[in-house]
Amino acid sequence: MTSGKAHRKLGRNDCGGSGKPKCPKSLRAAVREYEQQHQGVIDSDLNEVASQNGLASQIKYACRSVFRRRCNGNGGMHEHQVSIGYKRLNRLANACANRHADFASVRSFEEISSLILKIAKRHNIDRIGALTQYDIALRIGYVIGKLPDSVKLHAGALDGAKALFRKVGKPLPSQSALNLTTLPYPLRNMQSHHVENFLCIYKCCFKQMVLR
Numbered sequence: 001m002t003s004g005k006a007h008r009k010l011g012r013n014d015c016g017g018s019g020k021p022k023c024p025k026s027l028r029a030a031v032r033e034y035e036q037q038h039q040g041v042i043d044s045d046l047n048e049v050a051s052q053n054g055l056a057s058q059i060k061y062a063c064r065s066v067f068r069r070r071c072n073g074n075g076g077m078h079e080h081q082v083s084i085g086y087k088r089l090n091r092l093a094n095a096c097a098n099r100h101a102d103f104a105s106v107r108s109f110e111e112i113s114s115l116i117l118k119i120a121k122r123h124n125i126d127r128i129g130a131l132t133q134y135d136i137a138l139r140i141g142y143v144i145g146k147l148p149d150s151v152k153l154h155a156g157a158l159d160g161a162k163a164l165f166r167k168v169g170k171p172l173p174s175q176s177a178l179n180l181t182t183l184p185y186p187l188r189n190m191q192s193h194h195v196e197n198f199l200c201i202y203k204c205c206f207k208q209m210v211l212r
Helices: 027-037 039-050 056-062 086-099 100-104 107-124 130-144 155-168 192-202
Strands: none
Touching: 027 039, 027 192, 039 056, 039 130, 039 192, 056 086, 056 100, 056 130, 086 100, 086 107, 086 130, 100 107, 100 130, 107 130, 155 192
């Protein structure tokens, strides 16, 4: 998300980067740190999408993945989507925007994600993987009131969930999604999409944290 001296200035997209992060001592401290330093970046992206005029424009903005607070605050493409490139994302943006009525009628976050994948396949737009599906679905879901009601697991979030449950001493209940009630108490009051982000950022820290 943002750059800096250590983990405390890094965001979700840098959670697997080089250098050993300086980890909070406890889970509760990590939640406080996340809320103070990372949550606002995600919220800013979502609000930026919502500020566009009309659902079709919001969908285009969500797919193009370019935001003011990215790239160290200079503005740029979300790091998750850089490898996909502007050309593919613009094609996806136009194709999805043309289906704005279908997005308006979905009943769940999962339906948004599925629709994105169907559109990408129909238009032969490759490299739209699970993480990009999730990111774009989250942005669209935010503006139509269909946020995820469970913590979706993929990429770094899945690694983080595995590390957290190893620390807890319990098997991971699912490889795809977690109910908030299965998580340690400090995480249960967070929104699901923020827990997903949290798991990725702190995945390397859970082993040494006190879970309180």
